[in-house]
Amino acid sequence: MASLTIKGLTKKYDETIAVENFNLEVKDKEFLVLVGPSGCGKTTVLNSIAGLININEGEIWFGEELVDAPQKKLFKIPQKRGVAMVFQDYAIYPHMTVYSNMAFPLEVRKVAPEEIKERVIKAARLLGIDHLLQRKPKALSGGQKQRIALGRAIVRNPKIFLMDEPLANLDAKLRVQARVELKKLQEELGVTTIFVTHDQIEAMTMGDRIALMNNGHLEQIGPPLELYQKPKNLFVADFIGSPSINMFQGNLVKKDKSIGIDLKFFFYPLTTKLSKSITDKEISKVVVGIRPENVLIVQNKKDGLFQANILRIEPVGKEYNIHLEVEGKPFISIESSADNWRQGDRVWITFAKDYIYIFDQESGDIIS
Amino acid sequence: MRTLNQNILFNATGVKQVEEGKKEKLIALLVILPGILSVFIFFYIFSGWNFIISLTDWEGFIPSYNIIGLKNYIQLFQDPLFWTSLKNNILLIVLFVPGVMIIGLCMAVLLDQRVRAEGIFRTIYLLPFSLSFVVTATLWSWMYSPRVGTINFILGKLGLTSLRKGWITDPNMVMYCIIIALIWQFAGYSCIIFLAGIRSIPHSQTAAAMVDGASNFTIYWRIILPQIKASFITAFIIFMCFALKAFDFIWVLNRGGPGYSAHILGVTMYKETFSFDKFAYGATYSTIILLLSLLIVVPFLFRIYKEK
Amino acid sequence: MLNIKPSRILLYGLLIIFVIASLLPLWTCIVTALKSSQEVILTTPITPPIDPTMEKIIESINLLKKPLMNSLILVFSGVMVSAFFGSFIGYIFSKHRFPGSIYMFILIVLCLYIPPQVQLIPMVRTMSNLGLFGNLGALVLLYMLFGIPMCAFIFKTFYDDEIPDSYINAAKVDGAGIWTTYRRVVLPLSILPFVVAALLQVVVIWNDFIWGLVLTSGKANLPITVAMANLKGSFVAEWNLQMAGALWVSMPTLIIFIFLGKYIIRGYSGL
Ligand SMILES: Nc1ncnc2c1ncn2[C@@H]1O[C@H](COP(=O)(O)OP(=O)(O)OP(=O)(O)O)[C@@H](O)[C@H]1O
Numbered sequence: 050m051a052s053l054t055i056k057g058l059t060k061k062y063d064e065t066i067a068v069e070n071f072n073l074e075v076k077d078k079e080f081l082v083l084v085g086p087s088g089c090g091k092t093t094v095l096n097s098i099a100g101l102i103n104i105n106e107g108e109i110w111f112g113e114e115l116v117d118a119p120q121k122k123l124f125k126i127p128q129k130r131g132v133a134m135v136f137q138d139y140a141i142y143p144h145m146t147v148y149s150n151m152a153f154p155l156e157v158r159k160v161a162p163e164e165i166k167e168r169v170i171k172a173a174r175l176l177g178i179d180h181l182l183q184r185k186p187k188a189l190s191g192g193q194k195q196r197i198a199l200g201r202a203i204v205r206n207p208k209i210f211l212m213d214e215p216l217a218n219l220d221a222k223l224r225v226q227a228r229v230e231l232k233k234l235q236e237e238l239g240v241t242t243i244f245v246t247h248d249q250i251e252a253m254t255m256g257d258r259i260a261l262m263n264n265g266h267l268e269q270i271g272p273p274l275e276l277y278q279k280p281k282n283l284f285v286a287d288f289i290g291s292p293s294i295n296m297f298q299g300n301l302v303k304k305d306k307s308i309g310i311d312l313k314f315f316f317y318p319l320t321t322k323l324s325k326s327i328t329d330k331e332i333s334k335v336v337v338g339i340r341p342e343n344v345l346i347v348q349n350k351k352d353g354l355f356q357a358n359i360l361r362i363e364p365v366g367k368e369y370n371i372h373l374e375v376e377g378k379p380f381i382s383i384e385s386s387a388d389n390w391r392q393g394d395r396v397w398i399t400f401a402k403d404y405i406y407i408f409d410q411e412s413g414d415i416i417s
Numbered sequence: 418m419r420t421l422n423q424n425i426l427f428n429a430t431g432v433k434q435v436e437e438g439k440k441e442k443l444i445a446l447l448v449i450l451p452g453i454l455s456v457f458i459f460f461y462i463f464s465g466w467n468f469i470i471s472l473t474d475w476e477g478f479i480p481s482y483n484i485i486g487l488k489n490y491i492q493l494f495q496d497p498l499f500w501t502s503l504k505n506n507i508l509l510i511v512l513f514v515p516g517v518m519i520i521g522l523c524m525a526v527l528l529d530q531r532v533r534a535e536g537i538f539r540t541i542y543l544l545p546f547s548l549s550f551v552v553t554a555t556l557w558s559w560m561y562s563p564r565v566g567t568i569n570f571i572l573g574k575l576g577l578t579s580l581r582k583g584w585i586t587d588p589n590m591v592m593y594c595i596i597i598a599l600i601w602q603f604a605g606y607s608c609i610i611f612l613a614g615i616r617s618i619p620h621s622q623t624a625a626a627m628v629d630g631a632s633n634f635t636i637y638w639r640i641i642l643p644q645i646k647a648s649f650i651t652a653f654i655i656f657m658c659f660a661l662k663a664f665d666f667i668w669v670l671n672r673g674g675p676g677y678s679a680h681i682l683g684v685t686m687y688k689e690t691f692s693f694d695k696f697a698y699g700a701t702y703s704t705i706i707l708l709l710s711l712l713i714v715v716p717f718l719f720r721i722y723k724e725k
Numbered sequence: 726m727l728n729i730k731p732s733r734i735l736l737y738g739l740l741i742i743f744v745i746a747s748l749l750p751l752w753t754c755i756v757t758a759l760k761s762s763q764e765v766i767l768t769t770p771i772t773p774p775i776d777p778t779m780e781k782i783i784e785s786i787n788l789l790k791k792p793l794m795n796s797l798i799l800v801f802s803g804v805m806v807s808a809f810f811g812s813f814i815g816y817i818f819s820k821h822r823f824p825g826s827i828y829m830f831i832l833i834v835l836c837l838y839i840p841p842q843v844q845l846i847p848m849v850r851t852m853s854n855l856g857l858f859g860n861l862g863a864l865v866l867l868y869m870l871f872g873i874p875m876c877a878f879i880f881k882t883f884y885d886d887e888i889p890d891s892y893i894n895a896a897k898v899d900g901a902g903i904w905t906t907y908r909r910v911v912l913p914l915s916i917l918p919f920v921v922a923a924l925l926q927v928v929v930i931w932n933d934f935i936w937g938l939v940l941t942s943g944k945a946n947l948p949i950t951v952a953m954a955n956l957k958g959s960f961v962a963e964w965n966l967q968m969a970g971a972l973w974v975s976m977p978t979l980i981i982f983i984f985l986g987k988y989i990i991r992g993y994s995g996l
């Protein structure tokens with residue numbers, strides 16, 4: 050069991066920079082989810098931690114122990130790092146039985162045979178695969194293979210678990226189930242875990258904290274709700290949440306003393322508190338973000354509303370995603386009932402106060 | 418202070434780890450080294466050595482020799498036998514390489530038509546390629562035999578008595594006889610190369626073209642053939658290199674005869690070296706063969722691996 | 726059966742013409758080998774023997790017995806060594822690349838295309854220095870390293886395509902070194918390339934002629950192809966004996982191609 054610290058990690062492949070100046074601290078026993086779009090460098094970070102690739106710059110610490118620091122010519126080989134890894138394709142050896150697969154890491158470490166047996170059987174019981182131990186993996190289902198891969202990781206009593214999209218190859222239903230089980234297992238074992246995924250729902254539901262990556266660097270790290278409610282920039286706001294946040298481009302303008310945002314179809318006045326924080330900065334072009342649940346459809350015209358067309362009403366379980374459009378710009382609202390409207394209706398819209406985010410159009414950083 | 422000390426401590430163990438990783442790779446390299454080293458000596462050092470020999474006047478097993486520079490090459494370019502061999506070799510290349518590729522491609526396309534018992538046809542087509550050149554040369558001496566041979570017999574049966582010939586005993590015919598026999602031997606191999614190429618194209622592509630109403634001919638001409646460029650290149654390199662180094666078949670058939678009519682570079686090289694003990698002059702021939710082969714292979718090889 | 730399309734008839738017609746062309750020389754070989762010398766003269770080259778006789782088949786095996794044993798020795802020693810090296814080299818170049826390894830591997834593959842003529846003279850010289858010239862030992866040594874490039878190529882292609890890097894990474898993280906990973910993970914999964922590489926090497930070594938011609942001398946040391954070529958030279962008029970000899974020489978490779986053809990085809994089409 051250990052905490053993990055990454056300082057200034059940089060990894061280049063020839064010309065492409067896969068990860069640049071990446072910093073991360075994972076607490077002991079924490080379940081950290083590393084999430085981001087495809088190609089953003091998640092696997093690179095994970096492989097660096099495991100020692101499967103040589104990094105160009107930076108330091109990696111396991112607790113108090115420095116395991117990787119190219120500037121100090123220090124590199125601990127993966128065999129000696131004491132991490133366990135679950136791969137996306139599970140990497141289960143097809144020629145060995147399930148038992149041998151799980152025993153393999155202990156055998157190469159020359160653990161006594163009786164102890165191997167004991168630990169493998171214990172791990173198999175924990176994962177509910179003890180009846181499969183004598184089978185060859187070939188004929189097993191995806192869910193069973195995934196458990197074997199997990200089993201091979203936990204028999205080791207590793208310091209750190211690394212998992213690279215271990216649920217990506219499961220079908221939707223199994224994935225939800227595996228999510229819960231995996232999280233429970235990690236809590237029971239209390240092993241520091243870094244879990245890679247590109248699925249933000251997986252990230253939101255599983256992580257103690259989420260580290261969101263983009264283009265080789267860290268965008269934001271924090272508990273799931275913090276990322277959801279206090280995104281640092283446009284990218285984070287856009288990536289987290291489903292359906293995604295609605296975004297409108299606009300200009301900051303002064304009108305009748307107070308400051309507001311001109312969205313072309315609508316003038317959105319800012320509260321005095323907001324305007325104060327904004328006037329200091331010299332920004333005129335902004336992006337307004339509003340989560341679908343904060344887009345409200347109202348019955349009657351009131352002040353501070355605008356009109357939009359209903360494009361489509363999409364039932365998703367107990368809620369409805371209402372696809373709307375104003376001046377050619379589509380956006381979404383989530384409503385608990387859609388009985389009052391039909392496709393093609395023209396309705397009045399308002400944004401829930403205090404729930405809008407304003408970003409600088411140029412840098413993407415949040416302003417308020 | 419503590420962290421500093423720790424750093425030094427860990428640095429020390431860390432360096433050991435680096436070396437441990439390196440040591441493992443080193444051992445692995447040591448395991449493959451005898452293999453790789455002997456391969457490199459055999460293929461590259463020997464090639465260089467062969468070139469050096471070609472710059473000497475070394476004759477056979479007498480150990481002493483002098484460096485005479487490029488004299489052997491000058492002699493070579495004035496030697497009518499060299500030009501005869503080169504001419505015959507070019508004839509072989511020009512007819513054999515396209516011939517075997519076209520016939521192999523035809524076989525592959527025919528086999529691609531959802532043929533019943535495709536595996537049996539494929540196996541039969543490949544059978545000639547399983548034979549040693551010594552065997553095929555023996556078989557074809559019998560086929561071409563002027564008095565009792567199969568070919569003259571069949572021509573007689575077909576009433577084409579006028580076409581009956583001396584075949585391999587006829588200096589004007591022998592190269593063509595050899596080319597036909599070699600095409601026979603290699604056609605199945607060529608077929609396998611092309612069939613593998615055709616089969617590597619996803620079925621969905623041809624299915625899509627069929628749905629679009631493309632004729633069978635269009636599918637091959639417009640969709641399949643352009644995509645098996647790699648097979649063409651592979652086949653081309655393999656058959657070119659074979660044609661440049663060919664020796665066994667012709668030697669066993671009739672020692673490159675009658676006369677010099679079937680001497681190609683490989684045959685003349687052998688004869689100069691081992692029949693006349695002119696080792697240095699023979700080495701000159703092999704250097705030429707090597708240069709021609711490299712000229713064909715190297716550009717393709719580097720391009721193929723650069724792409725990866 | 727009446728509604729077969731004419732195009733299908735044409736297709737099978739062409740396929741069968743190729744079959745006849747492929748098999749005709751083999752057919753005349755077999756029928757002639759089974760004929761007595763008289764019958765060779767009296768009958769046509771393609772008619773089956775009226776009175777089949779094993780006489781020449783037996784006579785030829787008596788002439789080729791010793792060379793056949795020699796070739797078997799060559800095949801076994803050569804295949805073992807080059808398959809082992811090929812497999813380990815393929816593994817290193819596929820899964821443990823080091824700076825410059827790709828160029829090193831190109832150089833290994835290039836060996837496949839270097840004409841043997843270039844090595845003939847240096848090899849003769851080396852073998853006479855080692856005192857092996859004329860011996861079977863010269864060929865044993867030669868074939869051991871001769872097949873390494875082809876085997877390395879076959880194994881690397883297989884490891885690249887069929888063994889995911891994650892297997893190696895998983896073993897690494899689990900604590901296995903290069904050698905343990907090879908022995909416990911890679912080797913057990915390499916049965917197919919071993920079969921393919923071994924069969925191709927058997928065929929190459931068995932059929933090779935020029936090296937035996939140059940490096941061995943004296944009846945006792947000849948590989949079978951050289952002995953067969955000598956037989957052809959010394960029994961010019963005895964077609965049935967020649968054909969019987971040719972049958973013996975071609976038997977092993979014919980059997981391999983007929984019964985294990987799918988492995989051979991995998992090898993030829995790049996696995
Ligand atoms: N071996 C390599 N050689 C060259 N470039 C590489 C290599 N491995 C990764 N890259 C590049 O580095 C970047 C990061 O790759 P990485 O595999 O870490 O992404 P990822 O976040 O894991 O993506 P995914 O979700 O698709 O798995 C990508 O642009 C990728 O193209």
Ligand SMILES: [Mg+2]
Pocket residue numbers: 091092093213
């Ligand atoms: Mg990845």
